[in-house]
Amino acid sequence: MLNKLIFSETDIKTETDNLKSEYVLEMKHLKKSFGENHVLQDISLVLNKGENLVILGQSGSGKSVLIKCIVGLNEADEGKLFILGNNIEDIKAEEVIELRKKIGFLFQSGALYDSMTVRENLEFPLRRQLHSLTKETINSLVSEALENVGLSDSIDITPSELSGGMRKRLGLARTLILKPEIMLYDEPTTGLDPITSKEISKLIVEVQKKYNTSSIIITHDIECTKLTADRIIVLRNGICEAEGSYSDFENSEDEWIKSFFEK
Amino acid sequence: MEKHISHIAGNENQMKEITQGASSGNFSNSIFKKFFLEVSMITIFTLRFFKEVWKPPYEFNELLRQSFLIGYKSFPLVGITGFIIGLVLTVQSRPTLMKFGAVSLLPAMVAVSIIREIGPAITALIFAGKVGSGIGAELASMKVTEQIDAMQVSWTNPFKYLVVTRVLSATLMLPLLVVLADAVGLFGAYVGVNLKGSVSFHLFFSQVFQSLEFKDVFPAFIKTFFFGFAIAIVGSYKGYNANKGTEGVGKAANSAVVFGSLMVFLIDVVAVQITSLFEN
Structure with missing residues (x-):
């Protein structure tokens, strides 16, 4: 059943109390503006452990800003953010950093470092975060990460030599190499052909199963949504417009939602 | 580190907003404003360099x-x-x-x-x-x-x-x-x-x-x-x-x-x- 989302403080509190241990991420009345442009007007949502939550919305609806607020690339103007049960306002900056290290972020463009090889791209986060690792451990982690995304043969080439799909997979491998508990995907299938999009979507599901990650997937690709979503939230004009499963949305009578889901 | 970065980034963002605001108003005025704001932003950037260079x-x-x-x-x-x-x-x-x-x-x-x-x-x-x-x-x-x-x-x-x-x-x-x-x-x-x-x-x-x-x-x-x-x-x-x-x-x-x-x-x-x- 498709729910119009109008969260009140009490609703959230009750839900939080009931399921607190299951939430890996929670937002309460998050707001973000850029000058006069109120991108996020009042966002409240939760991400359950082991869940794939897809956030759908038109371009400019604030989807990317929303997940950038989670990792700290954008700072929310108002609202509360809980990561793994901790309100980030109540803990020290160093603890926030430690919590955010448990979050992986796959950028829309892959954001691969052009000046480095595939191997160096994967080694970079390892060397920065896990200083005590030996060369052998780093090599085995790099090999495992590349094997997971089917790029074992591309270890010594530069990202410019990779196709769009391979770049996305490498971006995913780089994010997964630190074994994050929460994964944030920013439009993982944008700019890819339907076959590669399907491959990436399947990879997202495989990753979730293999590492038991909880994921937020930002997209406007309905095929990707169908393949990956356990739950869907639709953003419209900076607020959560609706929430439900894929079949709820598919059978919705709402004209705007129908236009989104029609093939 | 994060708070420090966001503080400085905040200053830079503020300056950017002012720079955008400077584009309204009369032409020569806005050029002068933009010039001085650009100089201010480069100064802030340079100060940030001197702050970061000593830190491990x-x-x-x-x-x-x-x-x-x-x-x-x-x-x-x-x-x-x-x-x-x-x-x-x-x-x-x-x-x-x-x-x-x-x-x-x-x-x-x-x-x-x-x-x-x-x-x-x-x-x-x-x-x-x-x-x-x-x-x-x-x-x-x-x-x-x-x-x-x-x-x-x-x-x-x-x-x-x-x-x-x-x-x-x-x-x-x-x-x-x-x-x-x-x-x-x-x-x-x-x-x-x-x-x-x-x-x-x-x-x-x-x-x-x-x-x-x-x-x-x-x-x-x-x-x-x-x-x-x-x-x-x-x-x-x-x-x-x-x-x-x-x-x-x-x-x-x-x-x-x-x-x-x-x-x-x-x-x-x-x-x-x-x-x-x-x-x-």
């Missing part, structure tokens, strides 16, 4: 890599330019000195010109064109392709890793390049002298070193540190704050060269004034 972790490997790219890779261009400048200056000066019967002063005149002014200034301008634009374009493309954001979510301070290392490398490498360019330029001058005359290598360089004093060499060398710093900080600022996609990359590279070259001339004017104070 120190990126020695990246500093070495950048020094190799900025210093070693620039040498062929700087060397060729220095040789040509030395040669051309000698050939062009000869007829004038002949009119006054002072051809024997040619090595001394060329040496003082190259060491005091032409070597540092021309090398710095070449450096602004090659390295300044390179830094501007590279950082801008990293910014628009979200590589800088990716670094931040890998919990690497991108300002330290990208900006501090490049600015330090440029500050240290330009003086070395100027010394090399001066040496090659003097050799070019020796070749130029011998195109229409015959002066031995030993005699030429004896005259060169006799004509040079500490006050010719030292201030000229010191100002090159400032040239290198200014070129790199302007290039980094333009790249790090680029926007508007690929168009922004081109703009960042272009304005890195223009403003970097302008800074070289401004610093040179100040340096000449300071030097002349000590000479008098």
Whole structure:
């Protein structure tokens, strides 16, 4: 059943109390503006452990800003953010950093470092975060990460030599190499052909199963949504417009939602 | 670290908003406002450099890599330019000195010109064109392709890793390049002298070193540190704050060269004034 989302403080509190241990991420009345442009007007949502939550919305609806607020690339103007049960306002900056290290972020463009090889791209986060690792451990982690995304043969080439799909997979491998508990995907299938999009979507599901990650997937690709979503939230004009499963949305009578889901 | 970064980023964002606001209102007013706001933002960026440069972790490997790219890779261009400048200056000066019967002063005149002014200034301008634009374009493309954001979510301070290392490398490498360019330029001058005359290598360089004093060499060398710093900080600022996609990359590279070259001339004017104070 498709729910119009109008969260009140009490609703959230009750839900939080009931399921607190299951939430890996929670937002309460998050707001973000850029000058006069109120991108996020009042966002409240939760991400359950082991869940794939897809956030759908038109371009400019604030989807990317929303997940950038989670990792700290954008700072929310108002609202509360809980990561793994901790309100980030109540803990020290160093603890926030430690919590955010448990979050992986796959950028829309892959954001691969052009000046480095595939191997160096994967080694970079390892060397920065896990200083005590030996060369052998780093090599085995790099090999495992590349094997997971089917790029074992591309270890010594530069990202410019990779196709769009391979770049996305490498971006995913780089994010997964630190074994994050929460994964944030920013439009993982944008700019890819339907076959590669399907491959990436399947990879997202495989990753979730293999590492038991909880994921937020930002997209406007309905095929990707169908393949990956356990739950869907639709953003419209900076607020959560609706929430439900894929079949709820598919059978919705709402004209705007129908236009989104029609093939 | 995060709070500190967001505080400084907040200042920069505030300035950006004011800059955008400055575009309304009358034309000349807004140009002045934009100019002063741009200067303020570069100042904030520079202050951030001085704040970050002392803090660990120190990126020695990246500093070495950048020094190799900025210093070693620039040498062929700087060397060729220095040789040509030395040669051309000698050939062009000869007829004038002949009119006054002072051809024997040619090595001394060329040496003082190259060491005091032409070597540092021309090398710095070449450096602004090659390295300044390179830094501007590279950082801008990293910014628009979200590589800088990716670094931040890998919990690497991108300002330290990208900006501090490049600015330090440029500050240290330009003086070395100027010394090399001066040496090659003097050799070019020796070749130029011998195109229409015959002066031995030993005699030429004896005259060169006799004509040079500490006050010719030292201030000229010191100002090159400032040239290198200014070129790199302007290039980094333009790249790090680029926007508007690929168009922004081109703009960042272009304005890195223009403003970097302008800074070289401004610093040179100040340096000449300071030097002349000590000479008098």
